[in-house]
Structures are given as structure tokens and as C-alpha cells.
């Protein structure tokens with residue numbers, strides 16, 4: 001490892017010792033940058049790595065709100081505005097009880113490179129709260145979103161910071177957040193948030209974009225191996241926004257998706273899962289996944305299991321960070337899995353990735369493979385700025401083009417820096433170079 005990287009990692013570890021997932025994300029990126037630092041001495045001269053690992057700004061705030069019983073609840077809200085050299089901070093909001101500063105920082109850090117890879121002018125940011133939307137009424141969710149925006153509105157705008165959805169934040173929450181922003185600012189500023197409803201300024205295709213994009217990326221990976229997804233047995237973790245639309249696109253491309261999950265367990269049907277039934281249960285009714293077996297008797301529900309135990313050709317981790325560990329990776333390899341494509345952010349542990357890289361598994365990191373969501377958010381901002389509304393086909397075509405471009409960049413940068421076929425190195429180097437160049441051009445700020 002280049003000494004500048006070792007030194008930076010020591011500083012970052014010292015400063016952020018209580019944030020293990022942030023340290024994991026930083027280490028995973030920096031470890032792959034040695035050949036770039038050797039070729040570009042100005043990166044070390046400008047202490048660019050240390051600057052890159054320190055957020056431009058972090059906001060932590062109290063979110064007091066009233067539940068349906070009339071009791072006052074208090075949550076903690078966050079927004080990390082990590083890097084804005086390529087454009088306004090851009091990244092989702094996560095509402096989940098496990099959210100803390102370290103989680104938001106790791107997600108914002110990943111977002112810098114992901115957003116850079118899209119080729120669009122968007123910087124990296126992320127936010128959220130330790131609020132659990134599960135089991136809350138619509139009214140409670142609305143009051144929470146309003147309370148959250150009561151502080152966030154000071155820090156966001158179409159040219160400063162543009163949030164969107166992530167875990168626990170979908171169309172319903174984006175609507176409430178936008179409504180409160182509009183009320184507080186007395187302005188209909190469409191570009192302040194993405195993932196909006198299509199009838200009031202949202203982009204068609206944003207709902208599907210992350211899942212579809214991940215599958216488009218996997219399709220390109222298969223093509224390199226002169227293969228396709230047609231007829232492949234696939235498993236997906238999660239059954240939220242990313243997982244559902246990955247499932248739909250995989251089925252469209254002729255794959256057989258036999259399993260998916262939520263935090264209560266796994267559903268498995270060797271004949272293949274029914275997208276419409278799953279969407280109804282998870283997206284519309286907000287029910288637990290076990291309900292699927294009421295609709296499809298041929299499926300089984302395995303409480304507390306993982307989809308990685310099931311034999312498959314391709315695996316798509318689409319739930320959350322560190323959900324696939326070394327033991328899971330070994331099982332997948334042993335069972336003949338040949339492709340792992342991350343729909344979630346950092347779902348595979350470093351040990352699992354090491355196992356994939358040392359095996360025949362073709363592995364793609366989330367910051368490249370799941371960039372379709374933020375890319376279509378970028379297209380939503382573009383439509384808002386131009387007062388345009390594109391058709392679903394036009395958005396999908398652009399998404400496909402962007403995902404092909406990211407795939408091509410990963411392979412090109414991997415090759416150029418002597419890591420042929422290594423998507424992890426290619427994604428990190430490609431994402432980093434664009435940001436590094438802009439940071440140098442914009443001076444010491």
C-alpha cells in the first residue's frame with residue numbers, strides 16, 4: 001500500500017474510531033488507490049486523501065413529534081454534506097432505528113464516488129434519522145416527516161443539497177417532506193428533492209431505477225463472459241424498492257428468481273416468485289413477507305434464514321450493509337454461484353469480497369451497480385430545471401445508457417491501472433479520479 005494511504009488511514013481511524021462502517025467504507029476505497037497515487041504525486045502533495053475523507057459539513061438535529069396517543073417522541077436527524085466539487089450534495093434519506101452518524105457518513109462517502117461514476121454533476125451527501133416507520137400510522141409518518149423538514153429545510157435547495165429516498169423513505173415520505181418544505185419556504189421548488197410523484201414533478205422510472213440499473217449492470221457483466229441472465233437461477237435479499245424492481249427486470253430478461261427476504265425471513269419457491277403479489281404485500285400493504293405463502297401455496301417461508309443458503313447462479317444483495325459475510329460467501333461459491341451484483345450499499349463484508357475475488361465469482365460493488373437510482377434522480381433534476389416531463393421509455397433508455405457507461409468505465413480504469421476485470425478497483429479509481437481532478441482545480445476550500 002502507498003505510504004500516503006497508510007498515513008491517511010491512520011488519521012481517519014484516529015478521528016472516527018467509533019464509526020466502524022465509515023472506516024470500512026474508507027478503507028475499501030483507499031486500499032485500491034495505490035497505483036493512482038503513484039502516477040499522480042500531486043494527490044499526496046495536496047493532502048487530497050485526508051481532505052476527501054473529512055466531510056465538508058455534518059448536521060445533527062433534534063426531531064420532536066407527537067404520536068397518535070398524544071405522546072411526544074424525540075428522534076435524532078442527520079445530514080452529511082460530504083463533497084460538493086461535482087455539484088450540489090445528492091443522496092437519499094434513511095429512516096431506520098439503526099441509523100447513526102457513522103452509518104450516514106459511510107453512505108455519504110460511498111455516494112461521492114457513485115455520483116461521480118454517473119458522469120452527472122452531483123456531489124455526495126446522505127441523511128436520515130433513527131426513526132422506525134414500521135408499525136407507524138400514515139399520520140404519524142406525516143408528522144415525523146414534517147418535524148424532520150422543520151430543521152432540514154435550512155440546509156437544502158436545488159442548488160445546495162438535494163435529498164431523495166433510501167431505506168424507509170419512499171414515495172409517501174418524499175411527498176410529506178416536499179409538502180412541508182413548500183409550506184416553510186412558500187415556494188414550489190421542484191428541484192429540492194427527487195423521487196417525487198410523477199403527477200407533481202417526479203420522473204417516471206425513478207421507482208424502478210435502482211433495481212433495473214443493477215440488473216442492467218449484471219447483464220453487461222454476463223456479456224463480458226459471453227453469457228446472459230436468461231435461464232439463470234437468482235436469489236435477492238430484501239423485498240423493498242431495490243429488491244422488487246431488480247426482481248421484475250430479472251424476470252423480464254428470462255431469469256428465474258427463486259428467493260427474496262425481509263428482516264423476518266426468506267420466501268423460497270423453486271418455480272419462481274410472483275412480482276405482482278410481492279409488490280402488493282410489501283409496497284402497498286406494508287406487510288411482512290411471510291404473507292406471500294397465503295397467496296402462493298407452493299412457496300415456503302423460512303423465518304430468520306438468509307437467501308445465500310439457496311443454490312443459485314447469481315446473487316443480488318439488495319437489503320442493507322454487511323448482510324453477506326464470509327460464511328455466506330463460502331456457501332455461495334460452494335453452491336456454484338458465479339455472479340454477485342450489489343444492489344444495496346456495502347452489503348458484502350470485506351472478508352466476503354475477498355472470497356469472491358479469489359474465486360470464479362464475478363463481483364460488482366454497489367457504488368457502480370446501484371448507481372441507477374441516483375442517476376435517474378439526476379435526470380429528474382434535469383427535467384425539473386427544464387420544465388420537462390420525459391416518457392418512461394426515454395428515462396429507461398438513458399438509465400440503460402448510463403449503466404452501460406459505468407460498466408465500461410469500471411473495466412477501463414481497472415485495465416489502465418493493472419487490475420484487469422476487477423470491478424472494485426475500477427469503480428473506486430474511476431469515481432475518485434473525477435473528484436480528485438475537480439478538487440485540485442477548485443483549490444484549498
Ligand SMILES: NC(=O)C1=CN([C@@H]2O[C@H](COP(=O)(O)OP(=O)(O)OC[C@H]3O[C@@H](n4cnc5c(N)ncnc54)[C@H](OP(=O)(O)O)[C@@H]3O)[C@@H](O)[C@H]2O)C=CC1
Pocket residue numbers: 096098165166167168169210237238239240241242243261262263264318319320321343344345370371373374
Ligand atoms: N432506494 C434507492 O433508490 C437506493 C437504495 N440503495 C440501497 O439499497 C438498499 C435497500 O434500499 P431500499 O430498497 O430503498 O429500502 P427499502 O426500505 O425499500 O427496503 C429495504 C429492504 O431491506 C430489508 N432490511 C433493511 N434493513 C435491514 C436490516 N437491518 N436487516 C435485515 N433486512 C433489512 C427490509 O426488510 P424490512 O422491511 O423487514 O425492514 C426491506 O426488505 C439499501 O442499502 C440502500 O442504501 C442504493 C441505491 C439507491
Ligand SMILES: O=C(O)CCC(=O)C(=O)O
Pocket residue numbers: 090091092093111114162163164165166194345370371373374375377
Ligand atoms: O436518488 C438519490 O439521490 C440517492 C439514492 C441513494 O440514496 C443511493 O444511491 O444510495
